[in-house]
Amino acid sequence: MTGLLLVLSAGSFIAPLASVEGVWTQDTHPLPCRVATSILVERSLAADIGLSPGDSVDVGSDPAGPGCRVMIAGVYEPDADPSELARERPRILMHLPEVAAMAGREDEVDRFSIRLRDPAGADDVARDLVALMPGTRVLRADVVAARASTTFEVVRRFHRAIGIITITAGGVFLACIMTLKVQERRSQVAALRLVGVSRKTLLSWLILEAALVSVFGGILGIGIGSLASRLINGFYQRAYQTTLEFSIVTTETVWIGLVLAVSLGLIAGAVGAVRLLQVDALAEVGR
Amino acid sequence: MLILRYSARELLRHPIRSGLAILGVAVACAMLLDMLMLGGGLNSSFESLLTTAGYELRVAPAGTLPFDTGATISDLQTVRTGMQRLDEIDGVAPVLGANLLLEGPDRPRVFVLGVDPADQGIYRLEAGEDLRSEARGERGIVIDRELTDRGLAIGDTIMLQAPGSFADARSRRGEFTIVGIADFLYSSVGERSAAVSLGTLAEITDQPDEASLLMVRLAEGADPEDVVARLRSDFPGLEIASVGQLVERAAQRLSYFRQLAVILGTVSLIVTTLLIGTIMAISINDRYGTIAALRAIGISRRSLVAAFALESLLLSLAAATIGLALGLLVAGQLESILSDFPGLPAAIRFFVLDPGRVGLAAAGVIAAGVLAALVPAIRAMNAPIASTLHREEP
Numbered sequence: 001m002t003g004l005l006l007v008l009s010a011g012s013f014i015a016p017l018a019s020v021e022g023v024w025t026q027d028t029h030p031l032p033c034r035v036a037t038s039i040l041v042e043r044s045l046a047a048d049i050g051l052s053p054g055d056s057v058d059v060g061s062d063p064a065g066p067g068c069r070v071m072i073a074g075v076y077e078p079d080a081d082p083s084e085l086a087r088e089r090p091r092i093l094m095h096l097p098e099v100a101a102m103a104g105r106e107d108e109v110d111r112f113s114i115r116l117r118d119p120a121g122a123d124d125v126a127r128d129l130v131a132l133m134p135g136t137r138v139l140r141a142d143v144v145a146a147r148a149s150t151t152f153e154v155v156r157r158f159h160r161a162i163g164i165i166t167i168t169a170g171g172v173f174l175a176c177i178m179t180l181k182v183q184e185r186r187s188q189v190a191a192l193r194l195v196g197v198s199r200k201t202l203l204s205w206l207i208l209e210a211a212l213v214s215v216f217g218g219i220l221g222i223g224i225g226s227l228a229s230r231l232i233n234g235f236y237q238r239a240y241q242t243t244l245e246f247s248i249v250t251t252e253t254v255w256i257g258l259v260l261a262v263s264l265g266l267i268a269g270a271v272g273a274v275r276l277l278q279v280d281a282l283a284e285v286g287r
Numbered sequence: 288m289l290i291l292r293y294s295a296r297e298l299l300r301h302p303i304r305s306g307l308a309i310l311g312v313a314v315a316c317a318m319l320l321d322m323l324m325l326g327g328g329l330n331s332s333f334e335s336l337l338t339t340a341g342y343e344l345r346v347a348p349a350g351t352l353p354f355d356t357g358a359t360i361s362d363l364q365t366v367r368t369g370m371q372r373l374d375e376i377d378g379v380a381p382v383l384g385a386n387l388l389l390e391g392p393d394r395p396r397v398f399v400l401g402v403d404p405a406d407q408g409i410y411r412l413e414a415g416e417d418l419r420s421e422a423r424g425e426r427g428i429v430i431d432r433e434l435t436d437r438g439l440a441i442g443d444t445i446m447l448q449a450p451g452s453f454a455d456a457r458s459r460r461g462e463f464t465i466v467g468i469a470d471f472l473y474s475s476v477g478e479r480s481a482a483v484s485l486g487t488l489a490e491i492t493d494q495p496d497e498a499s500l501l502m503v504r505l506a507e508g509a510d511p512e513d514v515v516a517r518l519r520s521d522f523p524g525l526e527i528a529s530v531g532q533l534v535e536r537a538a539q540r541l542s543y544f545r546q547l548a549v550i551l552g553t554v555s556l557i558v559t560t561l562l563i564g565t566i567m568a569i570s571i572n573d574r575y576g577t578i579a580a581l582r583a584i585g586i587s588r589r590s591l592v593a594a595f596a597l598e599s600l601l602l603s604l605a606a607a608t609i610g611l612a613l614g615l616l617v618a619g620q621l622e623s624i625l626s627d628f629p630g631l632p633a634a635i636r637f638f639v640l641d642p643g644r645v646g647l648a649a650a651g652v653i654a655a656g657v658l659a660a661l662v663p664a665i666r667a668m669n670a671p672i673a674s675t676l677h678r679e680e681p
Contacts, residue, residue, distance in 0.1 A: 158625055162551065165314065165317070175307055176562060180569045
């Protein structure tokens with residue numbers, strides 16, 4: 001990965017190739033048509049406007065002007081790239097000289113990639129290339145990838161913050177419920193203490209019950225979470241016409257959920273049980 | 288007043304239970320407030336940003352959003368004159384955008400905007416003077432705070448160079464004198480922006496009679512949607528949108544946040560309802576005997592239900608008060624995370640404080656709390672008095 005360099009014209013906007021409605025490129029320049037032109041069409045675009053391999057369409061730089069008749073050689077599925085999600089304009093792929101001719105930018109590119117023989121020397125090569133080609137930026141492939149994923153890094157941090165709030169709310173909820181659950185046993189515990197059951201046994205019983213409730217609650221929560229994850233993936237994959245997975249339930253997530261649920265439940269159950277066992281049993285049964 | 292005292296005493300009798308419930312509902316309320324702020328904040332923030340300069344319409348090259356690509360509007364003067372002929376249009380401000388390189392050790396990129404200083408809504412001058420003319424040859428430049436942070440100041444001279452193709456990269460450059468410092472309304476975080484005259488930038492970038500964006504100011508009383516429709520028919524090769532339409536598009540692009548806000552807001556309300564419902568159910572179950580006794584001595588069902596509703600109301604009010612404060616605090620933290628979102632103007636706010644939304648969050652939590660208490664309360668009222676008293680007898 002680091003062995004690849006990406007060279008950008010410093011002023012270029014890395015723009016999608018074309019807008020589609022009929023299909024036209026964005027610049028308005030005279031349109032030299034070439035023979036035997038073929039294009040690849042993105043799957044979602046092909047599905048939306050009913051195109052298939054072998055069809056012919058007009059491609060041009062001016063929606064009001066004439067276009068060049070091209071044949072659809074194939075339909076392609078774009079890589080599942082998160083940074084492409086917000087892209088609104090569909091894409092077609094054409095041969096470079098034909099796009100350059102249509103855009104009136106012959107012998108120009110917005111960027112090109114370089115594969116190095118020795119990836120370790122990427123930084124040195126980048127420096128040399130910048131000196132050789134004023135007006136360009138040369139970036140290592142991993143730097144480009146990092147820049148492209150900035151949006152997702154921000155969203156990840158946002159999700160983590162929301163996750164912390166949700167866990168806090170869930171933790172308080174769990175503590176509350178466990179406290180109530182233990183307190184509900186007040187008269188039962190008092191009666192058991194009066195018939196001679198030891199505090200230790202009662203404490204173990206109450207804590208075990210708290211643990212069981214937490215484990216079952218945790219498992220149920222993981223089930224609901226997994227179902228929600230599937231629904232989220234189904235919804236967003238359809239909405240964005242992609243194969244990307246938006247929500248993944250990992251083993252780590254499952255363990256974090258279970259450990260949090262059980263430990264919070266145990267703490268809340270233990271605190272409630274200890275308090276309950278300090279109550280005067282006789283007073284509790286009304287004597 | 289008696290009912291109020293009774294309700295308050297019941298809550299204070301179980302401080303841990305009440306405290307935990309208040310804390311739980313407060314966190315849910317904070318989340319609800321944040322999600323309400325997030326859900327509507329983006330739209331209102333976008334709208335406020337787009338209308339702040341006083342231009343109601345934006346015109347971009349066909350199929351693009353302003354500055355979304357390097358595409359430009361050609362035949363600028365013809366388009367501008369054609370638009371200005373309409374009675375509904377008060378002014379047309381052209382803007383040409385280009386990334387230029389600032390000559391210096393690391394040759395940083397600067398997003399330079401070519402404007403007509405007499406009619407522009409791209410920046411607000413903060414210090415120094417404005418550009419004098421839109422014509423070619425104007426060598427003044429207005430820069431933003433990102434550039435002053437690099438040590439540039441009013442009076443300094445800088446050299447900007449158009450990148451372009453390798454062959455002519457050295458020929459397209461210009462020397463400018465910094466005349467002013469401005470706040471660029473649509474700059475994103477970390478972006479270095481500057482403004483020069485439209486003519487000068489067009490000369491450097493070799494884009495004569497072109498613009499990246501036209502900002503259209505309407506005459507008083509003109510309907511933006513009507514003018515958009517008319518302009519679209521007169522200029523079919525251009526992308527013309529009103530502020531409302533742009534806000535709608537931006538909302539579509541960032542719909543994820545709205546959907547998240549709806550889901551988490553709903554979950555918050557459900558958590559509130561469940562938590563208060565459970566607390567009240569257990570609390571009321573504990574008091575079946577008391578309820579039966581009170582009913583036996585003639586206290587009406589309505590008064591008792593009112594007492595429980597009031598108890599829940601007090602609980603929800605306390606939680607909502609804490610929750611709203613907590614929500615504002617959390618919103619600030621979340622905003623600081625999302626402010627790094629690339630490509631959005633720095634002035635955009637995801638979480639916008641709106642008294643209506645604060646009220647809605649508080650009302651939602653309180654209503655959910657009171658409703659959650661009504662179910663166990665009504666069920667308790669229907670318990671038979673005699674058998675309940677017999678069963679609960681100590």
